Amino acid sequence: MSAYPDLVSAFATGLVDGDLPPGLTARIPQEAARRFAVYRNNVAISLTDALAKRFPVIERLVGHEFFAAMGRVYLDANRPKSPVLLEWGDTFPEFLADFPPLADYPYMADVARVELARGHAFHAADASPIAPDILMSAASDPENARLGLHPSVQILHLSYPAVSIWAANQTGANGKSATLTGPEIALILRDTGYQVPVVAIRAGDAALIDALQNGRTLLLAAELAAFAQAKHDPQPLLVRLMQAGAITLPKETP
Amino acid sequence: MPLTYAAGVGFKPEHFEAIRTTAPALGFFEVHAENYMGAGGLPHAQLAQLRADYALSLHGVGLSIGGADALNADHLARLKILCDRYQPDSFSEHLAWSSHGGDYLNDLLPLPYTEETLTQVCRHVEQVQEQLGRQMLLENPSTYVLFEQSTIPETEFLTEVVRRTGCGLLLDVNNVFVTATNHQTDPLAYLATFPLEAVGELHLGGHSEEDIPSGPLLIDAHGSPVADPVWALYCAVLDLTGPLPTLIEWDNDVPDWPVLMAEAARAQTVLDRIKEVSLERVS
Numbered sequence: 001m002s003a004y005p006d007l008v009s010a011f012a013t014g015l016v017d018g019d020l021p022p023g024l025t026a027r028i029p030q031e032a033a034r035r036f037a038v039y040r041n042n043v044a045i046s047l048t049d050a051l052a053k054r055f056p057v058i059e060r061l062v063g064h065e066f067f068a069a070m071g072r073v074y075l076d077a078n079r080p081k082s083p084v085l086l087e088w089g090d091t092f093p094e095f096l097a098d099f100p101p102l103a104d105y106p107y108m109a110d111v112a113r114v115e116l117a118r119g120h121a122f123h124a125a126d127a128s129p130i131a132p133d134i135l136m137s138a139a140s141d142p143e144n145a146r147l148g149l150h151p152s153v154q155i156l157h158l159s160y161p162a163v164s165i166w167a168a169n170q171t172g173a174n175g176k177s178a179t180l181t182g183p184e185i186a187l188i189l190r191d192t193g194y195q196v197p198v199v200a201i202r203a204g205d206a207a208l209i210d211a212l213q214n215g216r217t218l219l220l221a222a223e224l225a226a227f228a229q230a231k232h233d234p235q236p237l238l239v240r241l242m243q244a245g246a247i248t249l250p251k252e253t254p
Numbered sequence: 255m256p257l258t259y260a261a262g263v264g265f266k267p268e269h270f271e272a273i274r275t276t277a278p279a280l281g282f283f284e285v286h287a288e289n290y291m292g293a294g295g296l297p298h299a300q301l302a303q304l305r306a307d308y309a310l311s312l313h314g315v316g317l318s319i320g321g322a323d324a325l326n327a328d329h330l331a332r333l334k335i336l337c338d339r340y341q342p343d344s345f346s347e348h349l350a351w352s353s354h355g356g357d358y359l360n361d362l363l364p365l366p367y368t369e370e371t372l373t374q375v376c377r378h379v380e381q382v383q384e385q386l387g388r389q390m391l392l393e394n395p396s397t398y399v400l401f402e403q404s405t406i407p408e409t410e411f412l413t414e415v416v417r418r419t420g421c422g423l424l425l426d427v428n429n430v431f432v433t434a435t436n437h438q439t440d441p442l443a444y445l446a447t448f449p450l451e452a453v454g455e456l457h458l459g460g461h462s463e464e465d466i467p468s469g470p471l472l473i474d475a476h477g478s479p480v481a482d483p484v485w486a487l488y489c490a491v492l493d494l495t496g497p498l499p500t501l502i503e504w505d506n507d508v509p510d511w512p513v514l515m516a517e518a519a520r521a522q523t524v525l526d527r528i529k530e531v532s533l534e535r536v537s
Contacts, residue, residue, distance in 0.1 A: 004370050005322040007403065011363065012354040023366070023402040027437055028468045035398040035436075035466075038473060042361040050360065079357040083316020083329055084291045123292030151293075194296035 015040050016076070047075050050085045055092060055115045057169045058108060070099065086123055090116065107160035114156065114166045114186055114198055121152035121190045129192065129245035139238075142218035148248035149213055149241070152190035155206050159183050163200040192245035204229030205237045215251065257282050257309050257343050257455060257499035259529075261521040263514055264313075264503050270300050272511035280518060282309035282343065284501050288316045291332050305340050311455065311501065312342035316358065319378045319392070320365040321351035330385050337386050344455060344499075346391035346424045347382070349375065349412065362474075366401035367411040375411075379419040391454045392416075393424040396432040396461075396474035408433075409447040416452045423449065426457035427488045428480065428503075432472040441487055450495050458488060458521060459503035477506035480517060488521070492528040500525060 010021040018040065026032045048071030052059045059067040074095050080088040093116060096102055097109035127150050130138075138145035156162075163184045167173060187201045187209070207228035211221035225232045241247050260281025265273075283304050290297050304310065317329060337345060350362035365371050382390050392415060394408065406414075412423060425448065434441035460478030464471045480488075480502070492498070502517045 003403065004366070004368070004374065007366065007401075008322040008351065008354050012357070012359065015359065025400050025402050026468075027400070031466055031468055032399060035471065038398045038464075038471070039361060039363060043359050046360045080360065081356055081358060083288050083318075083326070083352065083358050083360075084332070085288065085358075085360065086292055123295050123297070126294035126298070152295075190295060194299065 015043050044072055048072060051089050054089045054119050055112055057115055057166055058112050060169050107162055107165060110158040110160045110162035111165050114162050117154045117156055117188045118196045121154060121188050121196045124152035124190060127151055127248045130247050130249055135242065135247060138218060145218045146215055146250035147212050147218060148250040150189060150246040150248055153209065153246050154188045155209050156186040158186060163198055166198055189244055189246045202229055204232030208234050208237055257311060259497040259499055261500050261518040261525060263518050264501060264505060265304060266508045267300060268508060269511045278515060280308065281499055282311055284311035284313050287312050287314040287333055287336055290336055301340060310340060310342040311344040312336060314347040316352055317347045318351045318353040319347050320349055320375055321353055323354060325378050325381055326353060334385055344391060345386060345388060346393055348393045348395060350395050362395055364395060364397045364399060366403035367406040367408060368403055372411060372414055376415055376418045379415060379421050383421060389420065389422055391422040391424040393426050394429050396429040398436055400437060409444060413449040416449055422454040423452045424455045424457060425453045427491055428459045428461055428484050429474060431484045431487055432461050432474050435470060435472045442490060445491060453495060453498060456491065456498050456500045457503055458484060458500060475506060476503050489524055492524060496532050497525045497528050
């Protein structure tokens with residue numbers, strides 16, 4: 001006889017629809033439903049709180065009440081599959097894009113993509129920055145040199161100015177409202193101080209990073225960047241990446 | 255090395271700077287295992303530094319030991335990696351369930367105490383101990399409901415889990431108080447039948463209170479100071495057991511570091527007094 005799996009199933013279902021599982025009681029049995037509601041509440045609140053922790057700017061933009069209600073809708077269709085909640089919510093940007101009450105705010109999904117990428121960068125694997133002398137010798141031999149990038153480095157091509165919106169919603173932002181037009185490209189990485197800045201970059205920089213991540217030589221990466229953006233100068237980006245500790249030894253090439 | 259017989263606190267990243275600069279004399283730090291299951295970055299850097307300076311208790315909240323499903327093999331493998339990497343002085347989990355049918359519910363949910371669940375919990379505890387290659391501590395829960403299906407008192411259930419698996423217990427004193435209040439039972443009677451000799455660690459935390467017709471309903475919220483009756487119960491426990499590693503849990507509305515340290519200092523004062531009394535008894 002396996003009564004217990006049936007009971008757990010009924011309990012789990014009840015957490016969603018509110019029906020009291022069979023056998024659930026209390027010292028005063030009439031209070032069982034009120035007490036069961038504590039568990040229902042804990043599950044919903046703790047999970048929407050976990051979501052808000054990953055997407056604080058979205059919560060700020062829509063407000064706490066709206067976010068909590070929206071989080072429950074998301075939760076009903078996207079239950080976490082793992083106890084590692086720092087990995088839960090990867091589908092939230094797509095959910096926002098299709099969430100009818102936010103139809104007039106199409107930039108929300110892009111802002112969420114920025115926050116999601118920041119979370120990935122924060123928890124990305126560690127990798128040591130390349131030694132300065134190796135980087136110098138690579139720079140002097142661009143035809144053959146390949147560089148690696150830190151696992152946290154990500155490029156996002158955004159349809160909306162989500163980098164500016166994200167930045168305007170950080171504490172200490174200068175209060176200037178973002179210009180809400182046009183696409184942006186975001187560069188997100190984790191620096192050596194474990195900060196995860198978000199900056200807008202141009203097409204040439206994005207092409208350069210994409211090429212380096214795909215194992216192209218420094219020379220080819222620079223050519224691809226110039227193709228994406230006329231007269232592109234790779235140096236400022238490479239300096240910025242180096243200062244952030246985001247340039248590593250290349251992955252082993254076959 | 256077991257945890258030292260001193261007060262410790264649950265580590266929160268916002269306290270890292272204060273800990274680094276003040277180097278507090280604490281017995282140990284405890285972390286939730288699931289918060290350290292990312293690949294790298296700040297959480298691991300902080301934990302590695304804490305580990306270098308203090309004893310460490312790894313406390314799981316997501317294994318679902320009391321669940322009806324088989325244990326999540328991926329999750330157990332992640333715990334094994336964490337244990338191998340940080341060599342914690344203690345690993346503990348809960349007598350509760352949190353996953354079902356592949357969904358993770360993020361709460362410590364209650365189970366009826368029956369022969370069937372006893373067999374299941376023992377199987378899971380044995381599996382954890384085998385996989386991690388170490389003894390684990392199992393924590394008594396806070397509960398808000400009862401089950402008509404239950405046939406075994408909670409303390410008898412825990413006694414039997416200890417007897418069959420050789421695991422230790424984590425006695426959460428706040429949970430004893432919360433559960434006893436919620437079901438209007440006597441916490442001292444609970445302690446009288448609790449297998450105290452198996453206890454390797456104590457937890458103290460704050461609870462919140464709601465009013466329902468039959469009286470207060472206490473919620474294990476970990477968002478406030480330890481309540482006075484829980485301190486009294488803590489003293490009663492130590493009278494029976496002598497000093498034990500004691501954790502202050504404060505997971506929500508995390509206070510400034512000095513507030514948390516004051517709670518730990520209060521526990522340490524009680525521990526020191528108990529040590530003196532124990533010594534007097536010996537001499």
